[in-house]
Amino acid sequence: MRESTGNLCYGKSMLVVDPGVYIVGAGPGDPDLLTVKAQKLLAVGDVILFADSLVPEQILDVCRKDAEIIRTANQTLEEIVAVMVEKVRSHKSVIRLHSGDPSLYSAIHEQMQLLAEAEIPFEVIPGISAFQAAAAKLKVELTIPGLVQTIILTRISGRTTVPVSEELAALAAHQASLCLYLSARHVEDAQAKLLAHYPEDTKVAICFRLGWNDEKIRVVPLHQMAECTHQEQIIRTTLYVISPALSSTKGRSRLYHPEHSHLFRSSHHEKG
The missing domain is CATH 3.30.950.10 (Tetrapyrrole methylase, C-terminal domain)
Incomplete structure (x- = not known):
């Protein structure tokens, strides 16, 4: 029996993904800064589209050996979306890798609009900026x-x-x-x-x-x-x-100050 989380299903031993597009933040470059969810998706995705001028190739080391890798640095938005739509309609899971976090300067707004118009399901996975x-x-x-x-x-x-x-x-x-x-x-x-x-x-x-x-x-x-x-x-x-x-070498947060109380800790004076 599988537990479903959106388009992701967790079986007894591995992540199973439904056909669709997963827009994944690859982080700034260090493969160790991928989120756990990003690593799991890369390990099972059928097709990986990545901006090879912005995402280091070492990040692909976690992908399936038989995954289809598509470089997109020399492609237009329309060409990239057309590939994603075709692959999903062929019942494949597509991982679209973006550098950093997709919410910043990633041009995903227009991608999501086109995917929605084509009735292609998609999910966004954040990354380290x-x-x-x-x-x-x-x-x-x-x-x-x-x-x-x-x-x-x-x-x-x-x-x-x-x-x-x-x-x-x-x-x-x-x-x-x-x-x-x-x-x-x-x-x-x-x-x-x-x-x-x-x-x-x-x-x-x-x-x-x-x-x-x-x-x-x-x-x-x-x-x-x-x-x-x-x-x-x-x-x-x-x-x-x-x-x-x-x-700066100055400044101290009140959060951990001995005279500051909050829900989980009484202040120094309240203890006395």
């Missing part, structure tokens, strides 16, 4: 009490424009922990807009291909952000983390 992997690598918390409590995930306008109300200059005014995606080709423009609001010595972590074998992480003052990017010859697959948290 680059900003989370970056914070872990840097050994920082991006929300430090009394210093910064907001994280902004954004990009600068380029071939894909951003709404006027979300322009980088406006967001930088908050001086929050700002995680800048897809902006290496416009780094001079980004630096100028950031410098209008952040002090020039604010630390910036330049994170190139996090989790890949050729990963690079450089931490520099904001005024050297563009210079370092050019010196390292970085033009893509880069995340910039701009935050006062990168240089």
